[in-house]
Amino acid sequence: MNDEQKIIEQVYKAKINVEQADYLINDYLPFIRAETAKFLKRPPIEGHDDELSIAMIAFHEAIGGYTQTRGTFLKYAAMLIRSRLIDYHRREQRHRHVLSLDMPTGEDDAPLIHSLPDATDHIETVTQEATRAEIEELIRHLKEFGITLSDVADNCPKQQRTLSACRKAFYYAQSHGELLTELLKTKRLPLAALAAGSGVERKTLERHRTYMIALLLIGTNRYEIMRGHIKYVMKGEAVK
Amino acid sequence: MTYIVMECHKGYVILLDENGLFVKAADLHYQVGQTITDPVLMQNKRSSPRIAWRIVAPLAAIAACFLLFFGFGILQHNRNVYTSIYLAINPQVQMDLDRDGTVVGLTGINEDGRTLLDGYDGNGKDKIIVADELIDRAIDMGFLSEGGEISFSIDTPDIVLFQEYGIELRTNVTQHLDGRITVTIAITDCHQTEGENTLSSALSQAISPTPNRTQSPGSSAPIASIPPEGQEYQEDENEDKDEDDDDDENDD
Missing domain, CATH: 1.10.1740.10 (RNA polymerase sigma factor, region 2, helix turn helix motif)
Incomplete structure (x- = not known):
């Protein structure tokens, strides 16, 4: 060869x-x-x-x-x-006029970021740590379904129409807690109930099964930071 | 829009955007859990052939259907029997031709005809080739000998085609037998009545296939002089060149 x-x-x-x-x-x-x-x-x-x-x-x-x-x-x-x-x-x-935080300043060539007050640093660090913990929990949770985040990224809808269909199914599941319970219990996406209840084609849900599982898991109460990040999705609004 | 860095891989990171989509982006020294803006997102390569195929596929399917219906129809139309030539030596054979003059069927009309065709396949060949090959087989099997007669009776709805086939058969068969045996070649139109056949027989023409004859076997003169439908052309092939010349002159 x-x-x-x-x-x-x-x-x-x-x-x-x-x-x-x-x-x-x-x-x-x-x-x-x-x-x-x-x-x-x-x-x-x-x-x-x-x-x-x-x-x-x-x-x-x-x-x-x-x-x-x-x-x-x-x-x-x-x-x-x-x-x-x-x-x-x-x-x-296009961003040339914007100063970089890494650019050297002063006589000792220290980066600009070092000369700025670090009032928000502590809060950011705490938030980042909490987010990291949530992400690790989600990765573990997804692993129980045999899914990785890369799989989810590859399985995301590429077209707006498909994304809307997936969200429609997600809202239906949000309003029917028993579906989420079933998902967590059986480790299987309740495709038939989701398709019948939301009116989304079963084939569409099957194609984006991995993504749907990840979205539904984030929708459960365990992941507050991530839920807050996708708050517009949770409320049924889309972000441009 | 802001993104949460979900996972760092060698060469890329996975981000969660505010729309709930997981995307891959360049790892510009990010850390898991970090909230970022303006990442360099990985561009999804959508292969254009797939898009093109989506457009082309239905068109190709429609074209295939058209081809199937009309192409098959045209093929069938061309393969249909348009002309029949009845070859009679003693064996009688019906030669069915399509519009292009290609043999699409051979039938032995009498017992000798069936014997002559036994083991012979002329389908797809040109009528002239089949006529020459059948005459050769007739000679080999002893059906045709010196002084014999070959009759071609042409059944076609097109008078122009009758004239064309008549000239072609006479010319080529004469050339094919030239210098081998002397036979009489008769070409008749199936559509003429018996009375007209008798009349036309009286007006028949005889020529010799020898190389030294004065009238060319390929000449279209006798055929061209045929009135539309109902006239018979008969060519008498003589061995002697002088007699041939005399006959031609008399006929003229």
Whole structure:
């Protein structure tokens, strides 16, 4: 088996497996760095240059969007990385007048953020910790259903119409607590009851089963911060 | 819009937006639980061929249906029997042709005809090739010999086609037998009455297939002079060149 075939095989595995995708990104980190260096005309510094992060997400996009009709994978990935880096730089140019908190100030070149009063820092840290705990709880909870957050992200509705249909089913479940109880008890989405009660096609709910489970779990009383974050969804309003 | 950082992976993070959607974005040094604004979201690659296929598929299905109905109809129309040529030596064979002059069926009318066709498949071949091959088989089987007679009776609704097939058969069969045996070739129109056949027989024409004859076997003159429907053309093939010339002159 030649190298190209091996890469293609890895890419196709990574498309359906999050862990494989992470391994592939890790394996090809030197390639991603090289492509970023070509753009920056200097080696990128990990943890400092946002461009490297942009290149990495572009590589991830390349995994998702690659088909053999697009030619060799690495050429396709390189093209996508370059395009995303150009997009990012154009976007950043619009914010040039905004000062960065990381920019050096004063004689000792300390970042600007260090010179600002940290009145909100403590509250933010506490909130972040609480949010982190809720997220960890949600991840554990989802694991009981055999679902990961990556699965949920991949299963989210892409079209507004489908999103509205999923929300309709969600509101119906919210107003019928027994459905949520059944979900938690059986670890299975009550598709028939949701479809019949909400009027949403069963096929639509089946296609977005993973997303629906995650949304319904957040809708339970355990996740107050996340419920607060999606308050407009909970109230039945959409955010633009 | 604000996003909560839900999970950090190698190369990307998973965020929860205010619409309750989970999205992937570039990891710009985020931490789990952090609330962020303005992330670089991962662009979902929607393959254009899929969209194109959604448009093309119904059109292709409609086109396929049209092709199935009309294409099959046209094919059937062309494959239908349009003309029949009755070849009579002693064996009698019915040769069915489509509009293009291709043989679509062969039937032995009498016992010898069936013997002549035994083991022979002429379907899909041109009428001239089939006529030549059947004549060769007739010679091999002893049905046709020196001084014999070959009769082609053409049954077609189109007089122009009758003339065209008549010329073609006479010319090609004459050339095919040229220098081998001498036979009489008769071409008749099935639509003429018996009385007209008798009359036209009296006006029949004889020519020789030998290379030195004065009248070309391919000449369309005799056929071209046929009045529409009902006239018979008979060509008498003589071995002697001089006699052939004389006959032609007399006929003229």
